[in-house]
Amino acid sequence: MLEERLVFRISDTELERRWQAVRAQMKAHGIDVLVMQNSNEFKGGYIRWFTDVAAKFDGPSTVIFPVDEPMTFITSGARHGRRTPAPGSLYRGVGQVLTSPYSIADCNTDHIDGELAVEALSSVRHERIGLVGQGTMRYSFGAHIQRRLPGAEFVNASDLVDRLKAIKSEEEISLIRQSARLQDEVWLDVLNFIRPGLREYEITTHAYRQCQLRGSTDGLILSGSAPLGQAAVKGHRHLQNRVLRQGDQFTMLIEVNGMGGYYTELGRTCVLGKASTELLDEYGIAVAAQEATAARLTPGASPAGIWSEHNAYMRGRGRPEEARLFCHGQGYDLVERPTLRDDDTMLVAPDMNIVVHPTYATPSVYSWTCDNFLIRPHGAERLHETPQKIFELS
CATH class of the missing domain: 3.40.350.10 (Creatinase/prolidase N-terminal domain)
Structure with missing residues (x-):
């Protein structure tokens, strides 16, 4: 049947x-x-x-x-x-x-x-x-x-x-909330699973399994690791062969769908030990950049304005301007409109599901954070509940 x-x-x-x-x-x-x-x-x-x-x-x-x-x-x-x-x-x-x-x-x-x-x-x-x-x-x-x-x-x-x-119904919003909750749960599970000696793909394979056990049917999980002092750039499965060691940092992007096929995406970083001051400081800049963008995600806001203001923010802190797509809609697609870049004409509107993931790399740090926001008449509501921090694991 x-x-x-x-x-x-x-x-x-x-x-x-x-x-x-x-x-x-x-x-x-x-x-x-x-x-x-x-x-x-x-x-x-x-x-x-x-x-x-x-x-x-x-x-x-x-x-x-x-x-x-x-x-x-x-x-x-x-x-x-x-x-x-x-x-x-x-x-x-x-x-x-x-x-x-x-x-x-x-x-x-x-x-x-x-x-x-x-x-x-x-x-x-x-x-x-x-x-x-x-x-x-x-x-x-x-x-x-x-x-x-x-x-x-x-x-x-x-x-x-x-x-x-792009405008989600209440039925769709309910399912999108469940997708965000699924990813919160899987990241917590990953933190309890990760340990020195595992290869990156072993961790992402575990994460995939946990996603599917919770109702996901498709999606991507990117990851990367490095010793502190090097940029832990995330990559696809064929770039996930490195063995983690004590003291390493590990970053993961969970962009899978949930029940009904709706996508959200969660990105965080953990350290198998104590995080460096540099990593913590740079992560603070990424979180502040995300918060600044989220504050601008109000009904009627233009993608061009948000793009321009984000890059002005990054320049003002001496960090690289965004050349990729750092903010975009989601639904049945990993990426859907509005794409918050300078050439999309679709204005922000209530009941859009928008992900914000400011990302930049220096020779010594890969700094980013990733969460979804639901646009409401009063502004943006963050859907993920995972704390915005670098997770330090003993």
Whole structure:
């Protein structure tokens, strides 16, 4: 039975809310149908937001969303597959599921998902087609549908959906709070597990297990270690082979989803012994930078202003300006809008889930902190409860 297999299911009421909001915007912009495609769960938020079905790796999944008819869901599977989902199945709001075997690693199948999309689009009104998340579509897919439907007008509808997706409902906020709580618990578990003699990947493997035992289904855990006096830069799994020694520092970023697939991320540093004055002082600068940004996360604030003020803050303390993305929205995606940089036009609004992780490195210190904030009418509420400190372990 489906209910026995699913880790979590978003409510029908929530999905209906999203569909209704999108269709109102489509009608206002004269868009007949939306097309979106995702190929991984880390940044597969578009199709999940519309369907509550997680994207899978390798074989991109595509959703066709007409303004006044049920959706079509396209995924890799049996050749010439076509079925109508039964009531209560995985595919809610979907009128048909189309399948055929294809893979991003097999150039012989580059056209297949595009051809299935053309079939679906041809059966509905498609004079004006809105493409959602063009950066998540493979080139062969987009080129194929535009070549096969030369009479259609293609427009970028990402901003239309992004502005709806960024504002979280009360149901979503409840799940986001649970994700933050999960990460708080896992960091505490890591502090009780870590010890000299372990390799970094052994610690992150333990952390992954603890996340999944608590309901996470996907995400990343980055880590890094070094003796005091060296920058403990965090990295992915293939950079996690170092053996920890007494006196080392260890930093970890837990950016996994929780129940329902919603992402938050928590980052902290610990020392297997006593922290140096330099590490404590630099961490204090990172926390102050985060607090300054959080104070600016008020409804109506502009990303450009927040970006500029953060870099002015860093310059004023003689620390490197931010050249990466230090503050951004989250939801079904690890990174979603608003991206708090100088070229995003989406203003901060109530009920956004925003992570703030000011980060910088010197030759001797890697300094950072990472927490999520929920935007409320009065300002930002920090969701993580883990103390903001360097954890000293005996």
